[in-house]
Amino acid sequence: MPFIIWSLYGPNEELGAYPKRRMDIRRPTCALAVLLVFCLTELAQCMNAKINFREKEKQILDQILGPGRYDARIRPSGINGTGDAPTLVRVNMFLRSISKIDDYKMEYSVQLTFREQWLDERLKFNNLGGRLKYLTLTEANRVWMPDLFFSNEKEGHFHNIIMPNVYIRIFPNGNVLYSIRISLTLSCPMNLKLYPLDKQTCSLRMASYGWTTDDLVFLWKEGDPVQVVKNLHLPRFTLEKFLTDYCNSKTNTGEYSCLKVDLLFKREFSYYLIQIYIPCCMLVIVSWVSFWLDQGAVPARVSLGVTTLLTMATQSSGINASLPPVSYTKAIDVWTGVCLTFVFGALLEFALVNYASRSDMHRENLKKTRREMEAAASMDASSDLLDTDSNATFAMKPLMRAGVDSKMRQCEIHITSKPKNCCRLWMSKFPTRSKRIDVISRITFPLVFALFNLAYWSTYLFRDEDEEK
Numbered sequence: 001m002p003f004i005i006w007s008l009y010g011p012n013e014e015l016g017a018y019p020k021r022r023m024d025i026r027r028p029t030c031a032l033a034v035l036l037v038f039c040l041t042e043l044a045q046c047m048n049a050k051i052n053f054r055e056k057e058k059q060i061l062d063q064i065l066g067p068g069r070y071d072a073r074i075r076p077s078g079i080n081g082t083g084d085a086p087t088l089v090r091v092n093m094f095l096r097s098i099s100k101i102d103d104y105k106m107e108y109s110v111q112l113t114f115r116e117q118w119l120d121e122r123l124k125f126n127n128l129g130g131r132l133k134y135l136t137l138t139e140a141n142r143v144w145m146p147d148l149f150f151s152n153e154k155e156g157h158f159h160n161i162i163m164p165n166v167y168i169r170i171f172p173n174g175n176v177l178y179s180i181r182i183s184l185t186l187s188c189p190m191n192l193k194l195y196p197l198d199k200q201t202c203s204l205r206m207a208s209y210g211w212t213t214d215d216l217v218f219l220w221k222e223g224d225p226v227q228v229v230k231n232l233h234l235p236r237f238t239l240e241k242f243l244t245d246y247c248n249s250k251t252n253t254g255e256y257s258c259l260k261v262d263l264l265f266k267r268e269f270s271y272y273l274i275q276i277y278i279p280c281c282m283l284v285i286v287s288w289v290s291f292w293l294d295q296g297a298v299p300a301r302v303s304l305g306v307t308t309l310l311t312m313a314t315q316s317s318g319i320n321a322s323l324p325p326v327s328y329t330k331a332i333d334v335w336t337g338v339c340l341t342f343v344f345g346a347l348l349e350f351a352l353v354n355y356a357s358r359s360d361m362h363r364e365n366l367k368k369t370r371r372e373m374e375a376a377a378s379m380d381a382s383s384d385l386l387d388t389d390s391n392a393t394f395a396m397k398p399l400m401r402a403g404v405d406s407k408m409r410q411c412e413i414h415i416t417s418k419p420k421n422c423c424r425l426w427m428s429k430f431p432t433r434s435k436r437i438d439v440i441s442r443i444t445f446p447l448v449f450a451l452f453n454l455a456y457w458s459t460y461l462f463r464d465e466d467e468e469k
Helices: 002-009 015-020 026-049 053-065 270-292 298-321 331-387 391-416 422-427 433-461
Strands: 087-102 107-119 135-137 148-150 153-158 166-170 175-187 199-208 216-220 226-228 237-246 249-251 254-256 258-267
Touching: 053 135, 087 199, 087 258, 148 153, 175 199, 199 216, 216 258, 226 237, 270 298, 270 331, 270 433, 298 331, 331 433
Parallel strands: 087 216, 087 226
Antiparallel strands: 087 107, 107 175, 135 166, 148 199, 153 175, 166 175, 199 258, 237 258, 249 254
16 A cells, blocks of 8 residues: 555655645545545455355344244234234235136135235344345244134145245345135035026135134235236136125134125026027927927827927926025026926817817717708608698698798898907807817917016016125
């Protein structure tokens, strides 16, 4: 250092002479300051190059989590370090996927990233001037953890491929962030009265198992506590919305903090329209074909009616096989029941037509027999008249028949003079009762089925949301 200073003054200048020359006082002072700054900078860089931050992290972890320094069995202090206040744990989650919603078991499966965050002042550390943002742990048993559990869980498991999907971050101010990826199968009690035109609300409940609200309180993280992956695809449902709420429960041992997420699912109707409603309509319409077949085609009409009835019964049983046995009537039960009634009614209609046809044949046989008997009686009477010898008797009988015939004609004229309405005039074209039954069924069955469709869809499609709950 003296050599450098001497070179700055020059070879002919002495260090002790500069106070005598007032014009050269500033020059060596500025040079010395610049040189000191340069040396200090180089020294700091050399010192930083020798710092091993991974080693510093190890030292800090050993310092805050070492034996006798930290006990994971003791919960953190409350707000501002008060020991009597409860520990606040803020919760948020990221909904990754919903794999299935089972109507029969009344459950649904979900995969999510679950996060908890709380303050533990015992874990404060020096961040080395902002160079250490946080410390990372993968062992949850090293620090105190909230005893949260999912109250409506049926099954669940962690993900360990390739490494356990869990981490704990400790921040310089003592904040702890716990994150884990889990898959859960949760129960979802469903109301199937409007199935398949229904909406279902499935909940995800989280509560403390051992700590009461005097010691531990769960809170939703402020600002978007529940996040859902974009383009969430469900095969038969649509996630309309989700709501966060609190569900604290009281038992004999105290009050426990609880959080819940309500997921509102709307069932996709297009699948059921194609698989259930349209095939049932087609079966009902096919059963009406028997009305247009000849009443004498007994094998064709019977086979058509029985086939459609069995197919409709099989369709109805297949629908109920995928649903749980419930004590109330579902919307799909009303539809299949009415369709089955129409198909069964078409089969009964043919039984009635067959009975009416045999009755018509019996009546025609009676009329034919009566006409034959009247013809035989008239022939006997005429033969008796030809054999008699009395002219008076021969002359009187035609007069009597003429009088009777004139009275009958007057009665016929009086009867035919009554006006006929359109229905009777149209029905008079079909002389037999069996034919009339077929014609009436061709109109009545489609009309009643159309009215049923109008009442069914107006009832279940335009129902208020309050009535659905």
